[in-house]
Amino acid sequence: xxxxxxxxxxxxxxxxxxxxxxxxxxxxxxxxxxxxxxxxxxxxxxxxxxxxxxxxxxxxxxxxxxxxxxxxxxxxxxxxxxxxxxxxxxxxxxxxxxxxxxxxxxxxxxxxxxxxxxxxxxxxxxxxxxxxxxxxxxxxxxxxxxxxxxxxxxxxxxxxxxxxxxxxxxxxxxxxxxxxxxxxxxxxxxxxxxxx
Amino acid sequence: xxxxxxxxxxxxxxxxxxxxxxxxxxxxxxxxxxxxxxxxxxxxxxxxxxxxxxxxxxxxxxxxxxxxxxxxxxxxxxxxxxxxxxxxxxxxxxx
Numbered sequence: 001x002x003x004x005x006x007x008x009x010x011x012x013x014x015x016x017x018x019x020x021x022x023x024x025x026x027x028x029x030x031x032x033x034x035x036x037x038x039x040x041x042x043x044x045x046x047x048x049x050x051x052x053x054x055x056x057x058x059x060x061x062x063x064x065x066x067x068x069x070x071x072x073x074x075x076x077x078x079x080x081x082x083x084x085x086x087x088x089x090x091x092x093x094x095x096x097x098x099x100x101x102x103x104x105x106x107x108x109x110x111x112x113x114x115x116x117x118x119x120x121x122x123x124x125x126x127x128x129x130x131x132x133x134x135x136x137x138x139x140x141x142x143x144x145x146x147x148x149x150x151x152x153x154x155x156x157x158x159x160x161x162x163x164x165x166x167x168x169x170x171x172x173x174x175x176x177x178x179x180x181x182x183x184x185x186x187x188x189x190x191x192x193x194x195x196x
Numbered sequence: 197x198x199x200x201x202x203x204x205x206x207x208x209x210x211x212x213x214x215x216x217x218x219x220x221x222x223x224x225x226x227x228x229x230x231x232x233x234x235x236x237x238x239x240x241x242x243x244x245x246x247x248x249x250x251x252x253x254x255x256x257x258x259x260x261x262x263x264x265x266x267x268x269x270x271x272x273x274x275x276x277x278x279x280x281x282x283x284x285x286x287x288x289x290x291x
Contacts, residue, residue, distance in 0.1 A: 088235055090258075105221050132223065132274050133267050152272035158219045159256045159277035160238045 039082055039112065048114040048164055049185035050076055051091075053178045056169045065091050065166070080162070082113045089114075092155060093166040094192070099150050100165045101139065101192030103131045104157045111162035115190050122191065132156060142193040165192040200280060201257060205231045207283040209259075217245035220282050224274075227265055228286055232258040232275060240279050254280040 021027050027035075054076050055062040064072040069089035073079050080087045089111060092100040104110065108123040121127050131138045135152050139145075146152065155163045167189040173181060188194035201207060211226045219241045235256045243251035259278050263270030 090235075105223070106219060133263075134270065135272050153260075154272060154274045156221060156274055156276045158221060159235070159241070159279070161235050161256070161258075161277055 040117070041082075043082075043112045043114075044116045045114075045185070045187035045190060046116075046182070047078055048111075048187070048190040049182040050178075051078065051114065051164070052166055052185045052190070053182035055091075055166055056181055057178050062166075066093055069164075078114070080111070080113065085160075087111070088161045089164060090155075090161055091164050091166050092153070094168045096168070097150060099139075099146055099152050099192065100155060100163075101131060101135055101152065102155050102157065102163050102165065103128055105129070105132060106158050109157040109162065111164055114162075114164055115187050119187065139193060142188065144194055164190055167194075167196045170196055200255070201231045201234070201283070201285070203231050203233055206286040207231060207257075207259060208286050209278065209283055210281075214242060216242065218242045218282075220278065221276060223266060224259075224261060224276050224278075227261055229259040229261040229265075229276070232260050235277065238279075240281065242279075252281070256280070257283070259283065 018032060022029055022032070051065065051073070055065050061072060061075060064075070069091045070080055070086070073089065080089050094100055102110070103122075105128045108118055110118045110122060112118065127138070132154050135154050136146060139152075157163055167185065169181070170184060173184070184196055186194055186196065189196040206228055207230075208228050209220060209224045209226060213225075235258060237253050237255050239251040239253050256277055256279050258275050260273050260275045263272045263274060266274065
């Protein structure tokens with residue numbers, strides 16, 4: 001198990017694996033590059049932020065998003081079909097009394113298309129093993145102090161589902177445009193390690 | 197194949213420790229949780245990883261566990277995605 005995917009030994013192992021697959025005729029170099037380019041094209045937290053801003057400003061969209069995110073995404077020109085197969089997306093909504101945070105304890109499952117490449121700490125063994133056990137303490141280390149009464153749910157993604165947090169709309173933002181609201185949303189907010 | 201479990205039902209995670217790939221995190225093995233919802237149906241990852249030509253396609257559930265049950269402390273909840281063959285119904289007598 002690797003805690004740091006960007007390490008040199010892992011990168012070398014990935015390259016050897018790619019070469020074996022190409023040698024065996026399973027996949028071509030160009031095909032591989034194309035698949036990676038397709039997966040990463042437009043993969044950015046800007047996408048997740050746009051979804052959040054729409055949900056904050058359009059109550060009907062918010063309800064459809066929480067009920068069936070895959071069906072709602074095309075309304076903002078997005079989908080979960082960028083990979084080998086369409087992944088299921090579940091959006092979980094923070095409220096005044098509930099907070100959600102994401103993890104993948106087995107590896108690093110994460111909605112890359114909507115949140116951009118995952119931060120290195122998301123893949124670290126420390127985050128993966130600790131957030132399921134003591135989320136309140138881990139969130140505090142990220143600078144997010146939750147009131148004692150807040151119910152915390154940790155979503156451990158280990159199958160075909162990907163998760164995204166719908167943060168609470170900050171106070172004092174009435175009248176702001178969808179684009180202005182989207183600019184407030186961070187990747188950490190979409191993972192649940194920041195308030196927005 | 198219809199989904200066997202319904203939202204609210206209590207299920208126990210099987211304690212098997214397979215040799216190959218599995219998507220059952222160790223910290224929930226043998227633990228009792230509550231079905232939140234059925235996510236859909238996907239090929240069983242254990243069999244796909246083992247190269248089985250036609251892996252079983254099973255319902256996958258979101259199962260919620262109380263931190264107190266998992267760790268003996270903590271007031272939060274942890275949800276885990278589990279294929280149907282990873283879990284079994286908890287009998288009324290709790291066994």
